Amino acid sequence: MSTDHLAFVDVGTAKIRTIVAEAEDRTARIIGTGNVTSRGIKNGMIVDVNEATSSIADSVQQACGGSSTKIQRTVVGFSGKHIGSTNPTVSVDTDRKSRMVTESAIREAEKQIESLTLPEDRIKVNMVIREFAVDRLQGIKNPLGMRGFRLDLDAHLVTAEAACLQNVALCVRRAGLPLMAGSFVANPLSCSESVLEPEDRDSGVILADIGAATTGIAVFKNGSICHTSALPVGGRHVTSDLAAALNIPFSTAEKLKTSCGNLYEDGGADKLAAEVLSQYNTTPEQVRYIIRARIEEILRMILCRAPYQPNNLVLTGGGASLPGIETFAEEVLGLRARVGLPKAVPEDSAELNHPAWAAGTGLLLWGTGATRIEANHDDDLEENEVGPERLVKPIIAGLSELRDGLNTLWYRRPRIVFGPPNMPQEDQNDRGE
Incomplete structure (x- = not known):
């Protein structure tokens, strides 16, 4: 019996993360994951269609384990200051x-x-x-x-912005992935699905998805979302500050940030970081000072986006992995803060139990309606041709009438209805076929 394979693609500025999974009875079974460096994407927007298409295709292929798996459904997460x-x-x-x-x-x-x-x-x-x-x-x-x-x-x-999302859709299609209405989810929403509990929403919370170049924001009050947006700052701005202040290459600054970027105490530096510190006559304390200054600015910008004073702050995304950031956030903003890790993920899945995968796992939960995620299995992946009658029901239940364009198809789940951008139909040449 053939099985539908679903691709959940988080298109980020630094990384393209993909989860390929099957869904049945509110359980999602992960087949594989892909995590590749983004090319052709800047500040959440496509700047080179060919490079971005190649990155998306590489990430999906990695998630499929190199096999020619047929993807029947794609859900795409996106960010950017245009949200x-x-x-x-x-x-x-x-x-x-x-x-x-x-x-x-x-x-x-x-x-x-x-x-x-x-x-x-x-x-x-x-x-x-x-x-x-x-x-x-x-x-x-x-x-x-x-x-x-x-x-x-x-x-x-x-x-x-229509043009921004249409460009993402173009790259996804050229990568050989199917797109239909309901295929796009803003990352702040998918992250909320992944890391927030009902108690968070009820008590009032601001969620911040700190990516490489942007920070997605979702604010909840009395159990309901009331604000979604994105800031044009992220983890790469911390790296840029280090590179400029210490007069070192960007790549070296990134390694320095990850090796001795603790916001409070010196956890020790590896050999490379120690050599950089010595070569450029700087200290871990100076590195920490530069990082704290930028993180404080980002935190205050996040709070300024909230339409009211929330009680809690949940930080997620790759930028939330900076050691000590939750304590620093409480100190700066006076809110209860924590780092949000993906929920419903198997405890033995070390890769997915990381804030950088909040958007990807959120897409999986959002798109399938699953309440539980199972770890990878060892079954061989085979290419399956699947007819319309085999489309996953939790995803398409409640679909309205399909008309021209992708913006006209909406599906409903409890509390949520969503539809994708209005994208013109493309010919076969646009899809690279």
Whole structure:
């Protein structure tokens, strides 16, 4: 019996991380992972289509173990300073005869959100249903069957620059991966799926996904998301500061950051770091001072994006692996802070139990609806031709009618409806076939 293979691709500035998995009965089984250096991507945006396409293809091929595995579905995570959000509210009348909230009334409210217009250079990417209200009674999560005259839907809409996402889609397609509506998820949302607990959302939390060149932000209040955006700063800015202040090559500064970048005490430097420190007549204390200055700036910028004063801060992404960052964040911002690790991941999966994989595992959880992730198995990967009837149901359940373009297909899960960018159809030459 053939099995569907799904690819979850986190397109980052420094790394392209891919998880290839199978999904069944709310359990995702990881087949393989890919982690390659990004090429042709700067600040979360494509700057060289050919290089970026090659990087994506390499990451997927690595995750497939070098075999010719057929991917049936792709979910792509993205970041970039162009990410924005808004919180629209729409109202519809309930059933005239029964004055009851029906499924059709809920769908009509969702359609109104989908039909909201944006500037020509912006597109709707993800929509999260925050809450409903019936006759102005707020805080309702499931209004179906309730009595009332008017239904209000309060949503959170994540938007992005059309050209930026269209370029990512072009590279993904040229890498030989299938794309359809619902294929894109903003990294702050996927990270939230991966590392946040319900208690975090209820108590009020700001999540920061610190990447190489950008920091994605998602803010939750009273259990619902209220803000999504991204800052144009990340871990590479720390490296750039070290390179400029110490007058050393960028690559050397990166190694210095990773080897003696503890924010509090000297954990010791390896041989290479010791040689660099000696060669450039500097000390671990000076390195720490430079790193702390930039991290403090990033932390304060993160807090400034919050529309209210949250109680907690969860740091994730590769930049959150800096030793001592949670203690430093509490000291600087006065909030409870922790580093968010992917949940539902097997304890023996050392690679995935790292904040750098928060977005990738979040894509997996988001795209499959899984509540549990199983580690790799040793079964041989074979190329499988799978018909439409074998598409994974948790992913496509609730799909609306497919029309031209990718922006017109939305699927629903509890609390979440999302659709991808409106991308023009491409011919075979554009796909490199």
